[in-house]
Amino acid sequence: MGVLPIEKANEVLEKALFAAAEFQQFNQEETDNIVEAVYKAGFNARVKLAKMAYEETGIGVWEHKVLKNVIATQLVYDSIKNEKTVGIISNDRQTGIIEIAQPLGPIFAVTPVTNPTSTVMFKILICLKTRNPIIISSHRSAIKCCTETVRICYEAALEAGAPEDCIQIISAGSHELTQTVMGHPKVALILATGGTGLVKAAYSSGNPAIGVGPGNVPVFIDESADLPFTVANIISSKTFDNGTICASEQSVIIEEKIEKNVRAEFERQKCYFLNPEETERVSKIAVVADSLSMNPLIVGQSVESIAKKANLIIPEGTCMLIAKLNGVGKDYPLSVEVLAPILSFYVAKDYQTAIKTCIDLNYLGGIGHSAGIYANDDKRILEFSQLINAGRILVNTPTSQGAVGGIFNNLIPSLTLGCGTGGKNITTENISAKQLINIQRVCRRKLNEKWQNIDRNLYLDESLDESTLIKKYNKNQ
Amino acid sequence: MVIFDLNTPEKELTFRFKGRLDTNVCMKIGDEIVNKMSEIKDPATDLLTGYNIVFDLKEVNYIASSYIRICVNTAKQVEKGKFSIINSDPFIKKTFKIAGLDELLNVS
Numbered sequence: 169m170g171v172l173p174i175e176k177a178n179e180v181l182e183k184a185l186f187a188a189a190e191f192q193q194f195n196q197e198e199t200d201n202i203v204e205a206v207y208k209a210g211f212n213a214r215v216k217l218a219k220m221a222y223e224e225t226g227i228g229v230w231e232h233k234v235l236k237n238v239i240a241t242q243l244v245y246d247s248i249k250n251e252k253t254v255g256i257i258s259n260d261r262q263t264g265i266i267e268i269a270q271p272l273g274p275i276f277a278v279t280p281v282t283n284p285t286s287t288v289m290f291k292i293l294i295c296l297k298t299r300n301p302i303i304i305s306s307h308r309s310a311i312k313c314c315t316e317t318v319r320i321c322y323e324a325a326l327e328a329g330a331p332e333d334c335i336q337i338i339s340a341g342s343h344e345l346t347q348t349v350m351g352h353p354k355v356a357l358i359l360a361t362g363g364t365g366l367v368k369a370a371y372s373s374g375n376p377a378i379g380v381g382p383g384n385v386p387v388f389i390d391e392s393a394d395l396p397f398t399v400a401n402i403i404s405s406k407t408f409d410n411g412t413i414c415a416s417e418q419s420v421i422i423e424e425k426i427e428k429n430v431r432a433e434f435e436r437q438k439c440y441f442l443n444p445e446e447t448e449r450v451s452k453i454a455v456v457a458d459s460l461s462m463n464p465l466i467v468g469q470s471v472e473s474i475a476k477k478a479n480l481i482i483p484e485g486t487c488m489l490i491a492k493l494n495g496v497g498k499d500y501p502l503s504v505e506v507l508a509p510i511l512s513f514y515v516a517k518d519y520q521t522a523i524k525t526c527i528d529l530n531y532l533g534g535i536g537h538s539a540g541i542y543a544n545d546d547k548r549i550l551e552f553s554q555l556i557n558a559g560r561i562l563v564n565t566p567t568s569q570g571a572v573g574g575i576f577n578n579l580i581p582s583l584t585l586g587c588g589t590g591g592k593n594i595t596t597e598n599i600s601a602k603q604l605i606n607i608q609r610v611c612r613r614k615l616n617e618k619w620q621n622i623d624r625n626l627y628l629d630e631s632l633d634e635s636t637l638i639k640k641y642n643k644n645q
Numbered sequence: 646m647v648i649f650d651l652n653t654p655e656k657e658l659t660f661r662f663k664g665r666l667d668t669n670v671c672m673k674i675g676d677e678i679v680n681k682m683s684e685i686k687d688p689a690t691d692l693l694t695g696y697n698i699v700f701d702l703k704e705v706n707y708i709a710s711s712y713i714r715i716c717v718n719t720a721k722q723v724e725k726g727k728f729s730i731i732n733s734d735p736f737i738k739k740t741f742k743i744a745g746l747d748e749l750l751n752v753s
Contacts (some may be wrong), residue, residue: 186710189744193707193736273743331710332668354745 173348176338180303181354183333184274187301188356190331192271194299196254202328203297207245209324210289210317214238217285217320220313225281227468228409233286236409236583240286243574243581244293248601253298257607264612269605271299273356276349278370280362282412282468282507283583284310288317290583291359292335296325298604300356304337305346307362311339350375357604361584364461364533371592378599380584381591383414384505384534385567386526388552389422389430390519390543393564398542399433402511405566407487411508412468415538415560415571415585418505419512419529420490421522427515440471440486441513447491447502449478454510455501462506471509496528504533519548523555530556536590540567559588559596573598618642647674649681658685659699664706671711678719693723703732713744720750729753 171179194202210217218233252258258267275295279287288304295302306314315337322335338345350358350373358377360370367379389398406417422430431441442450453474454466466474471489475482482489488509496503502512514529516522530539539558543549553561562570565577573579582598595603622641626632650659660678664670687694698719702708720728729751733741741747 183710185744186713189713189740190708190710192743193740329667333710 173342173345176345177348177352180336180338180349181274181352183336184301184303185354187331187333188271188273188299191299191301191334194254196252198329199254199297199299200249202325202330203245203249203293205324205328206296206321207241207249207293209320210293211238211241211245213317213320214241217289217313217317220316221285221310224313225284225310225468227282228412229470232409236283236286237289239572239574239581240290240583241293244290244600247574247581248294248297251297251601253601253605264614266610266612268608268610269298270608272604272606273300274303274354275300275357275359275604276303276305276352276355276375277359278305278346278350278362278366279307279310279314281307281309282409282414283361285313285317287361287583288314289321292318292321294599294601294604296330296334297601300604301331301334302336303349303355304335305349306337347373359584359599367592378584378586378593378595378603380414380587380593380599382505382533383418383537383585383587384503384529384532385415385418385538385540385558386529386534386556387417387420387540387542387567388522388526389420389426390541390545390548391423391426392544392548393542394544395426395429395433396437398564399430399437399439401542401564401566403434403437403439403488405568405570406511407509408566408568410468410470411506411510411568413568413572414505414507416507416568417511417540417566418534419493419503419514421514421516421525421529423519423522424515424517434488434490437487438483438485439488439490439511440482442480442489442491446478446480447493449480450474450489450491450510451501453477454506454508455504457498457501460498460501460504462504462508466510467507469508474508474510496525496532503529523552526552527555530558534558536587536593536596537585538562538567538571540565540570557588557590559586559591560598571598647677651681651685655697656695657697657699658682658693659701661701661703663704666705666708666712668709668711671709671715675711675715678715682719682722693727696723696727698723698728700728700730701732702730702734702737705737706734708737708740710744713741713746716750717746726751 214234214237218230221233222230253269257269277291318337355375358370360379364381367381370377370379471486490511490513491502492513493500514525535557538560539556540562541552560571570576574581580598580600582600584599586593586595586597588596648661741752
């Protein structure tokens with residue numbers, strides 16, 4: 169009889185807990201040395217791991233996966249290396265508050281098949297920076313490349329003096345083991361990146377969780393936008409790693425009056441507009457109709473591969489398929505998130521209708537995630553931003569590379585993008601080291617003089633209203 | 646790194662540790678502890694019948710997870726309640742607390 173999931177979970181958590189116990193004795197310098205060593209090891213393995221990930225999963229483009237590994241190591245490291253994450257991290261004499269960073273304890277990190285090695289390295293770096301041991305559960309289709317990533321990072325960490333078992337990986341083949349570890353009382357936090365079911369399981373586990381699920385990114389192209397620039401940016405983003413980043417563009421929404429020009433520009437830049445019959449064929453292979461969810465078999469596939477699966481004849485050199493849709497929801501399968509180079513295209517009769525379509529798409533499985541706007545009109549940019557429920561609104565920026573931060577803007581580089589309460593997250597921020605510490609506040613006595621000086625019995629007098637009491641409260645003493 | 650103090654009449658074996666008990670140190674002292682304990686084991690039962698085992702951490706300022714493992718393995722070889730860790734400083738006490746072992750290992 170094999171080892172039961174609970175026995176395995178106990179063993180893994182015991183090791184992690186011992187590592188956590190040792191880790192909390194480390195100072196900032198010792199911690200930073202480990203993080204630097206792991207960053208360098210991961211960065212130096214960027215090409216090998218990217219190729220492994222591509223060969224094992226058959227998803228995406230290996231050259232783009234190299235860049236994802238660079239984002240997850242170089243850019244992430246750059247953004248956290250000078251952060252204080254150990255002991256006293258601030259001392260404000262004016263408020264009398266000292267902040268002390270404490271580690272959380274064992275972190276259970278679930279990683280996706282779409283960005284396997286990069287997400288593993290990213291999560292390892294932010295966990296080590298905060299002195300938290302990490303237990304990784306990779307997607308079952310990416311276990312080899314993730315295990316190798318863990319080996320490289322763990323060896324570098326040990327060499328730099330990190331605690332034994334500060335990085336572990338469990339066999340992801342067992343759904344039951346993942347569930348058991350998720351609900352284990354010794355887990356301090358779950359960092360779940362993946363599909364809706366996974367994120368829901370993380371939140372139902374009874375342990376604190378940061379779960380980041382799907383997006384459904386609408387991109388509005390305003391009439392004021394620079395079209396050649398806009399189209400080039402959208403293509404570079406939606407085709408990046410064959411569209412596997414959850415912040416990649418899913419739909420483009422425009423006003424009728426610019427349709428002709430927009431369409432011509434997409435065609436000029438080698439995109440292929442599907443006719444209604446072709447759209448139906450692509451819909452059938454791209455989206456599972458019953459659940460209205462993307463078909464895992466087309467995730468991260470090339471345009472040629474998708475065309476072949478759908479029996480399409482497309483011009484040579486086509487970089488992206490575009491499907492014009494007339495609505496949002498179950499009758500229009502391509503209106504949901506599809507992590508592949510397939511873009512849906514909406515033409516609205518006017519600006520108001522276009523924005524309403526953006527809102528519909530945003531609320532179809534992508535609440536709180538990301539959205540994009542191309543415009544040279546600040547009023548419209550701000551109006552769009554206030555109407556859309558997204559943690560990141562990317563302006564004149566490719567949404568894939570824009571949302572992960574550090575390239576096109578100053579968002580914190582991250583492969584786990586908070587989606588706010590709309591995505592059942594506690595934050596809309598890009599998750600990084602700062603979310604992985606408990607901050608204790610040492611509060612020195614600093615009296616509120618107004619509170620000390622007011623006769624507090626006055627509050628007991630029902631006849632005194634707010635303005636009278638505030639006046640007395642603010643009276644100079 | 647570690648000094649033994651065997652008090653046979655009182656049936657008490659004390660290990661006094663010193664300094665930083667990191668992974669490398671633990672690899673060395675692990676065997677020393679096992680050897681010393683085998684000397685007083687009851688050959689018939691292979692148990693430390695009646696003996697108190699005490700780990701004195703008065704002069705210890707750091708423990709690795711492998712040291713925690715040594716403590717757990719040692720405690721398993723003695724009768725219940727006969728293993729204890731004494732003189733731990735508050736940081737070391739907290740380390741055992743985080744590992745969830747302070748009660749099991751009788752840390753004071």
